[in-house]
Every structure is written in C-alpha cells, then in structure tokens.
Amino acid sequence: xWGNKKPPEFSSNPSSRENPSSSAAPEPRPAPEPRGARGxxxxxxxxxxxxxxxxxxxxxxxGEFEGTxxxxxxxxxxxxxxxxxxDIRAREIIIDGTVRGQxxxxxxxxxxxxGNVVGDLVAARVxxxxxxxxxxxxxxxxxxxxxxxxxxxxxxSFRIAPVPVAAKDKLQ
Amino acid sequence: MALWPRSPTxxxxxxxxxxGPASRASLGLxxxxxxxxxxxHPAVLDLGCxxxxxxxxxxxxxxxxxxxxxxxxxxxxxxxxxxxxxxxxERFLSSILQYPASSFRGIVVWDLFDYLPEELHQPLSARxxxxxxxxxxxxxxxxxxxxAGPFLRFRxxxxxxxxxxxxxxxxxxxxVFSNRAVLTLFSAYRSSRTFVGRDNLRxxxxxK
Numbered sequence: 001x002w003g004n005k006k007p008p009e010f011s012s013n014p015s016s017r018e019n020p021s022s023s024a025a026p027e028p029r030p031a032p033e034p035r036g037a038r039g040x041x042x043x044x045x046x047x048x049x050x051x052x053x054x055x056x057x058x059x060x061x062x063g064e065f066e067g068t069x070x071x072x073x074x075x076x077x078x079x080x081x082x083x084x085x086x087d088i089r090a091r092e093i094i095i096d097g098t099v100r101g102q103x104x105x106x107x108x109x110x111x112x113x114x115g116n117v118v119g120d121l122v123a124a125r126v127x128x129x130x131x132x133x134x135x136x137x138x139x140x141x142x143x144x145x146x147x148x149x150x151x152x153x154x155x156x157s158f159r160i161a162p163v164p165v166a167a168k169d170k171l172q
Numbered sequence: 173m174a175l176w177p178r179s180p181t182x183x184x185x186x187x188x189x190x191x192g193p194a195s196r197a198s199l200g201l202x203x204x205x206x207x208x209x210x211x212x213h214p215a216v217l218d219l220g221c222x223x224x225x226x227x228x229x230x231x232x233x234x235x236x237x238x239x240x241x242x243x244x245x246x247x248x249x250x251x252x253x254x255x256x257x258x259x260x261x262e263r264f265l266s267s268i269l270q271y272p273a274s275s276f277r278g279i280v281v282w283d284l285f286d287y288l289p290e291e292l293h294q295p296l297s298a299r300x301x302x303x304x305x306x307x308x309x310x311x312x313x314x315x316x317x318x319x320a321g322p323f324l325r326f327r328x329x330x331x332x333x334x335x336x337x338x339x340x341x342x343x344x345x346x347x348v349f350s351n352r353a354v355l356t357l358f359s360a361y362r363s364s365r366t367f368v369g370r371d372n373l374r375x376x377x378x379x380k
Binding site: 111126127128129130132133134135136137138139140 | 215221222223224227231236237238239240241244
C-alpha cells in the first residue's frame with residue numbers, strides 16, 4: 001500500500017480542476033520574455049526534444065523537453081504550453097507550464113498561477129503565485145550556502161546532446 | 173455564502189467570492205512552531221496546497237518544506253476517477269506520502285480528516301505517525317459541527333495566525349469528530365493538547 005512506486009496522476013493539474021473556467025481549451029500563450037541582454041533561445045510549442053541542454057543564454061521552453069538543462073547564469077522560462085521532465089539548473093527559473101524534476105536556481109524560482117510542478121526545488125528565493133500546483137520539497141539556499149554551479153561545458157551557445165525518443169517515453 | 177455542493181461557477185482557489193479570506197488565532201501553530209525550531213534545518217510536511225505565505229513562514233524557521241496536497245488528491249480520487257478505477261482506499265493510499273519513515277519533524281494535516289471517508293482514517297493516521305520522527309509534532313484541525321459553507325484552505329500568516337481562504341474543491345465534511353475520537357485515532361502519540369476556538373474549530377497538537 002505504501003510502496004515507493006510513482007503515484008498515478010488522477011489529473012494533470014488539481015488546481016486547474018478547481019477552476020471551472022480551465023475546462024475550456026486555453027489559448028496557448030507564449031512564454032513570458034525573459035529579461036536580460038543575452039540572446040534568447042526558444043523551443044517552440046510544436047517541438048519535442050530529449051537530451052542534455054547546456055549554455056549561458058536565456059531559454060524559453062514552449063514545447064516538450066525531457067533530459068537535463070544547465071544554464072549557469074541564465075534564465076529558463078517554461079511557457080504555459082511547455083511540458084518538461086528534466087533536472088534543471090539555472091540562475092532563474094520561471095514556470096508557467098508543467099515541470100517534473102529536480103530544480104535548482106541560484107537566484108529566483110517562480111511558479112506562476114498556471115504552473116504545475118512536481119519535484120524538489122532549491123533556490124535562493126522562491127515565488128509561488130496563488131493557484132499554482134506544487135508537489136515536492138522546497139529548500140532555500142542563499143548564494144553563500146549553495147554549492148557552486150557546474151561550469152563544465154558551458155559556453156555562449158547551447159550544447160544539445162540528443163538521444164533517441166521513444167513514443168512511449170513521451171511526457172504524459 | 174456558498175452551500176454544498178459547490179457551484180460549478182465557483183471562483184478558482186485564491187479568488188474566492190465573499191466572504192473572502194478570514195484570519196484566526198492559532199495556539200496550536202504556536203506550539204507546533206516551537207517544536208519545529210528545536211532542530212536545525214527540520215523537514216516539515218504540509219498536506220494542504222502550496223501557499224507562498226506558508227512556505228515563507230517555514231523557510232524563515234530554517235525548514236525544508238514538503239508540500240503534498242492531499243485535499244486535491246482526495247477530491248480527484250472521489251470525484252475525478254474513471255469508473256473502472258480501483259476501490260477508493262487503494263487508489264488514494266497507494267499513491268500518496270511516498271517518504272521514508274521518520275522523515276519529518278512536523279506535519280501539518282489541517283482539517284483533512286473531516287473530509288476523509290472513514291475507511292481512510294486509520295491507515296492514514298498510522299502512516300502519518302510513521303513519517304514523524306520521535307519528538308516530532310503533528311498539527312490537526314477539526315470542525316466542531318458540520319455546517320454548510322465553502323471549502324476552506326488554510327495558510328499561515330505568522331506563528332500565531334492562520335488565514336482561511338475559500339476554495340473551489342467539491343469536498344464536503346464526512347463527519348464531526350469528538351475529542352475522544354480524535355485522541356483514539358492518534359492514541360500512539362506521546363502527548364496531545366487541544367485548543368478550542370470560537371470559530372468552531374479545534375486544534376490538536378500532538379507530539380510523537
């Protein structure tokens with residue numbers, strides 16, 4: 001009864017069940033534009049990618065991604081249509097879509113009211129809007145407390161290591 | 173004020189219609205906080221939905237905060253499961269609280285037991301006891317009477333104050349617990365204290 005198997009999902013987002021207006025198909029919204037002078041890369045909402053992603057420029061995920069993301073001093077934004085199953089390290093993480101994984105932000109981690117997150121969060125600051133769904137743990141680590149971010153392999157552009165995607169492995 | 177069952181046009185969580193959030197003093201939370209502060213970087217499990225205010229309160233105490241919204245989980249198990257789903261106890265209990273024993277210094281249950289079908293009382297209380305470390309505390313709320321009204325979420329404003337926020341779950345109270353019934357259900361705990369509020373809410377502060 002209390003085994004360690006992954007809990008089945010009764011619904012993708014309990015918080016959305018509490019919002020009758022969400023039963024209508026929402027209009028896809030692009031991810032909010034991350035701020036900063038660095039370039040912005042975007043995974044469009046019709047795209048699906050599986051692999052390792054590392055770099056030092058802001059990234060917006062509006063499609064499906066599975067793997068790992070390491071952005072060092074940059075920002076990751078998961079748009080309202082984004083579905084991500086990944087371990088993520090970034091300076092700032094903003095989630096407006098669905099994310100499963102271990103998330104570490106050296107600065108701020110934000111879950112918007114539309115966000116649906118299952119995982120363990122470590123960040124210097126956590127902002128959670130009313131209506132967000134979250135299951136997991138939250139640990140606040142200020143910069144002095146945090147382990148140094150991994151810099152190996154980081155560059156000015158993204159490094160993507162694709163791996164084969166099996167249809168059955170796609171995000172549910 | 174909305175009556176049970178909740179209208180399908182009810183506003184989403186955090187945007188409840190009148191009367192809106194109300195606050196209440198909480199002696200149980202005060203005691204709970206004291207136990208939490210006894211250890212360094214304690215782990216606390218909140219069985220309600222995630223609120224910024226609650227997370228901030230516990231992280232300011234140095235806690236690692238775990239959130240698992242069993243109210244939403246119960247609502248899904250009761251009202252949103254397919255007809256072919258396994259029996260309630262199986263589908264509810266098999267997918268929650270997947271943590272090792274003695275993981276937490278504190279667990280905030282809120283008024284979850286008021287909404288649980290009776291078949292879930294004993295297995296869930298036993299599981300919560302298992303998850304608490306020795307000396308850890310559990311905070312439980314229960315209503316004095318079964319009255320019509322909106323489903324309320326709780327969030328922590330400070331160590332002595334809770335805010336009650338109307339929310340849009342379809343859960344309705346299953347029963348009213350007597351003090352004796354609560355203490356029987358949680359009889360394994362080393363000590364217990366009960367605080368009765370003027371708002372028909374009782375708080376049980378239990379230490380393992």
